[in-house]
Amino acid sequence: xxxxxxxxxxxxxxxIMTRVFGAPREVVxxxxxxxxxxxxxxxxxxxxxxxxxxxxxxxxxxxxxNIDARGREYAFGGVYHDVVAPERFVRTWAFEGWPEDVxxxxxxxxxxxxxxxxxxxxxxxxxxxxxxIVRADGPRxxxxxxxxxAEVLASH
Amino acid sequence: xxxxxxxxxxxxxxxIMTRVFGAPREVVxxxxxxxxxxxxxxxxxxxxxxxxxxxxxxxxxxxxxNIDARGREYAFGGVYHDVVAPERFVRTWAFEGWPEDVxxxxxxxxxxxxxxxxxxxxxxxxxxxxxxIVRADGPRxxxxxxxxxAEVLASH
Numbered sequence: 001x002x003x004x005x006x007x008x009x010x011x012x013x014x015x016i017m018t019r020v021f022g023a024p025r026e027v028v029x030x031x032x033x034x035x036x037x038x039x040x041x042x043x044x045x046x047x048x049x050x051x052x053x054x055x056x057x058x059x060x061x062x063x064x065x066n067i068d069a070r071g072r073e074y075a076f077g078g079v080y081h082d083v084v085a086p087e088r089f090v091r092t093w094a095f096e097g098w099p100e101d102v103x104x105x106x107x108x109x110x111x112x113x114x115x116x117x118x119x120x121x122x123x124x125x126x127x128x129x130x131x132x133i134v135r136a137d138g139p140r141x142x143x144x145x146x147x148x149x150a151e152v153l154a155s156h
Numbered sequence: 157x158x159x160x161x162x163x164x165x166x167x168x169x170x171x172i173m174t175r176v177f178g179a180p181r182e183v184v185x186x187x188x189x190x191x192x193x194x195x196x197x198x199x200x201x202x203x204x205x206x207x208x209x210x211x212x213x214x215x216x217x218x219x220x221x222n223i224d225a226r227g228r229e230y231a232f233g234g235v236y237h238d239v240v241a242p243e244r245f246v247r248t249w250a251f252e253g254w255p256e257d258v259x260x261x262x263x264x265x266x267x268x269x270x271x272x273x274x275x276x277x278x279x280x281x282x283x284x285x286x287x288x289i290v291r292a293d294g295p296r297x298x299x300x301x302x303x304x305x306a307e308v309l310a311s312h
Contacts, residue, residue: 012168092248125279
């Protein structure tokens with residue numbers, strides 16, 4: 001069961017993913033910016049994740065590696081534009097296999113009644129680049145990440 | 157007279173600006189990544205430009221300040237995602253007055269017959285944010301920058 005919602009409109013260049021977590025904003029912000037916790041929730045269920053680099057500050061770089069059951073690696077990374085705790089961060093990202101398809105991700109956290117709405121928007125260079133991510137099952141990876149993050153938050 | 161072309165389609169989130177310069181790609185790339193030269197071409201004719209920061213490498217930050225005749229300052233900045241000399245660079249940018257409207261700029265240089273096609277694409281978080289830049293005369297600033305850059309290149 002997932003309560004993750006997506007907005008993926010035809011002809012637009014972005015994907016918006018929204019999830020409400022039953023935890024205060026400070027707790028959610030810490031969880032999503034803590035390199036130690038990333039392997040516990042980032043990525044789809046069937047892959048493991050290694051954090052090679054995660055400098056959570058303007059100009060900081062990040063690099064996560066997804067590893068499949070055969071040991072093949074798929075690396076993603078970019079740089080942080082802005083980090084405004086506990087409200088939002090903005091970073092670039094690209095799959096290293098498609099280094100020219102850079103996207104801009106903005107994660108915004110809004111608190112209401114002790115719950116936190118997590119909104120991740122990814123803006124792509126073209127509709128085609130965005131649609132390629134959709135075809136590559138990006139939203140499924142996002143949905144599973146959100147489910148895993150909910151479990152991490154519940155265990156704290 | 158300007159040979160700068162724009163693609164600004166309704167409902168899309170990006171602005172694409174194209175200009176052909178009569179100089180080799182290496183020369184154009186050096187000019188657009190040299191902090192000393194930025195004040196000579198970046199921005200509209202009626203403003204002066206100061207470079208506070210320009211670290212041309214992945215994770216490097218940049219900050220340019222436009223100054224009007226009354227001394228008022230308008231600052232822009234962000235971080236470099238990627239720098240692939242002499243082909244392209246990718247960086248984030250925001251006007252400091254609207255810090256949440258972060259955009260992703262990709263500058264690509266393509267050489268043909270000793271001339272260089274400069275393509276700058278700016279992808280915005282929303283159609284509305286892109287349209288606000290258009291209403292704020294962003295394309296005019298871009299066009300004037302390109303004219304000024306052509307003069308800088310011609311003087312070298």
